[in-house]
Amino acid sequence: MNRKTLVLPAVIGLLAPVLVACGGSDSGGDGGDAIVVGTTDRFIASGKVPAPFDPAYAYDAGSWNVLRQTVQTLMAMPRSGSGEPVPEAAESCIFSDSGSERYACTLRKDLKFADGRAITAADVKYSIDRVLKIKSDSASYGLLSSIDTIETQGDREVIFHLKSPDATFPYKLATPTAGIVNPDDYAKHSLRNGFEVNGSGPYTMKSEVENNAVVKTVFTKNPNYQGQLKPKNDKVELRSFADADAMGKALEKGDIDMMTRTMSPEQIEKYSTNPPKNVNLVEMPGMEIRYLGFNTTAPSVKSKAVRQAMAQIVDRGEIAASVYGATAEPLFSLVPAGITGHQNSFFNKYGDPDKTAAAATLNRANITTPVKLTLHYTTDHYGPATKKEFEVLRKQLNASGLFDVAIKGDAWDTYRDAQLKGKYDVYGLGWFPDFPDADNFLAPFLDKDNFLNAPYANSTIRGQLLPAERREADRLTASKSLQQIQNIVADDVPVLPLWQGKQYVASRDDITGVEWALSSSSILQLWELGRGVSG
Structure with a gap:
């Protein structure tokens, strides 16, 4: 499939209902049956996943969607899911300096937890300090790692002093990781195991x-x-x-x-x-993406040439068409189409699937073929089509003659723990954004304390480009740095984007x-x- 020109609608903030049966027109209301x-989504508590609903641990779409109903945050995303965050538990929040390093919030008056206990600025500080102190192995605390100190003034004023400028910080305060919890129910230094949740x-x-x-x-x-x-x-x-x-x-x-x-x-x-x-x-419209991740220290994929060859062989168009039909579009960057700063870096570098080019890449690096790999996927977290997707990936890679690929599926509670511990050389994951900004499709995979617990580290990305784009309140201005990051990812291939989905x-x-x-x-x-x- 020729993907040299990708034209997708500007999905952010648009809703496209497809009503295929006669629906009700009443606006609904309170009362009646549940x-x-x-x-x-399966919520399982185990030694590997001890606290599925603790804001200091939860970091998947299912658990976050439980928390969003029950645990309040200072800010929240608008109804559409796009645009700038709006005050939620806060009455107002604002950068109170010109450098996006001091963010001040005022709580609503008479804010209460569900049990009637008053919420104060000290509770907000406690909740977020707790996430940063616990540093759970889910790596969700990375969302708040730009915080240096938190100051309170009276019962309603909270001031965040950041380590460096971060124009995306209001979005991070809208995530369940920044949820306000009752200190009476959530210990300062340990997770709240099990399934109980108390919030406002x-x-x-x-x-x-x-x-x-x-x-x-x-x-x-x-x-x-x-x-x-x-x-x-x-x-x-x-x-x-x-x-x-x-x-x-x-x-x-x-x-x-x-x-x-x-x-x-x-x-x-x-x-x-x-x-x-x-x-x-x-x-x-949706911003879900799927991708392959790599343990770049594993012998089988340590060579960049192996990962580049995979990028040259994988046919995203076939995956989207044969597995997902009209519900998915090929994706050529970690940043999906419709997000400011997106560009098709993988297509720009590799073009259409090309076995000859992949063979040349491996040959230049003196890689013996076929390269033996196991692609791991989760059997129960992203729906029934995941196995078929990996069967197509296996077929594509093996058909090149350059790879000898096997696939293996595991249940999510086992899978995520093994992936975080580096037990998989190549693995499939999905990403539902924490907030709708290109930074959130890049930093969680590439920054220190990243979501994947990945060993890949690029000093230019971490030391220059991520700080540069975060300084820009105007995200169009940030695009230059964001696009440079995407180009580096396409060259190094620490992750391999596959497709972008609808909802x-x-x-x-x-x-x-x-x-x-x-x-x-x-x-x-x-x-x-x-x-x-x-x-």
């Missing part, structure tokens, strides 16, 4: 657990909540399913009202062309607000859902 939402968000929650795994979580409207959200329901139940097929059957039977991540490509095709009675499908939600037609259920940043907004009138 709205039941299905998910294939729009809902309180209670989880039903079997065999150390959450079966369902009930969110109940928090009467003490003060913030900019306006919940349109009193209660929502989030129910976990083993797979997309089971979740789809529950929706069609009416056992659940809506299903969210992760639907299978086959379900999306079915609901688009031949929907079940009383079921709607909504398509939304889909299916619901019964008496559920309102579905078009806002997922923002473009993949934030699950359960407060937007109501129960209306079935068509």
Whole structure:
């Protein structure tokens, strides 16, 4: 597939509902039975994943979406998921200097935790200091690593002094990692194991657990909540399913009202062309990306030439078309199309898939072929199509004659722990942005204390380019540094971007607000859902 010209719509902030059955028009409202939402996200507590819902540990889309319903942050993303953050627990926040190094927030008056205890500036300081002190192995604390010190003035003023300029800091304060927790419930130096969550968000929650795994979580409207959200329901139940097929059957039977991540490509095709009675499908723009990561110290992929050869062989167009259909687009950078600063660095360097060029790359580096590799993937975290995706990758690489590839899948609770410990030479992961800025598609993979716990370190990226782009409040001005980073990544290939996805939600037609259920940043907004009138 010739991808020399990539033209994608400007997705940020746009919503494209695809209603395939007659939907309700009522605006919904409070009261009535709980709205039941299905998910294939699995929440398991174990020695490897001890605290799935602790803001100091949680760092995956599923756990964050639980926390966003229950734990308040100073700032929050707008309803669309794009644009600049808005005050949430804060009444106002502002850079109070010209260099983006001092960020001051004033809390809302009479802010309370759900149990009625008053929230003070000291609680905010405690919560964020706690994340930085615990430094959990999920590496989520890296989001807040630009903080030098936190100062409080009275009960309502919090001032963040940063180590260096960071124009993206307000976005970081909108992530669950910066969630405000009650010191009575969360120890200063240790994680809160298990599934209990106490906060000041729009809902309180209670989880039903079997065999150390959450079966369902009930969110109940928090009467003490003060913030900019306006919940349109009193209660929502989030129910976990083993797979997309089971979740789809529950929706069609009416056992659940809506299903969210992760639907299978086959379900999306079915609901688009031949929907079940009383079921709607909504398509939304998304910023999800998928990629291969490399342990660049592992003998099999230590040579940059091996990683470059893989980049020259992989056919992203075939992966997108044969596995995901219309739900995915080939991706030629860690920064997805639609984000300011994006450029197709991998295509610019490698062009269309080229086995001859890959062979020459390996030959110049004196690499003996075929190169033996195992590609690892998670069986239960990103949906049922992941295995097929890796089968296509294996076929492409082996067909070149330059590689001898095997694939292996593991459950997420085992997989993520093994990946962080460097047990996989090559592994597949997805990324749902912490916030919609190019920095957040680069720094979590390339900076110190990165999300991958990756050994790859580039001094130009860390010492010059990331600090330079963070100094620029105008993100267009930051693009020069951001694009230089993308070019270095395309040359060194510490990660190999594969595709960018859309988002889909299916619901019964008496559920309102579905078009806002997922923002473009993949934030699950359960407060937007109501129960209306079935068509």
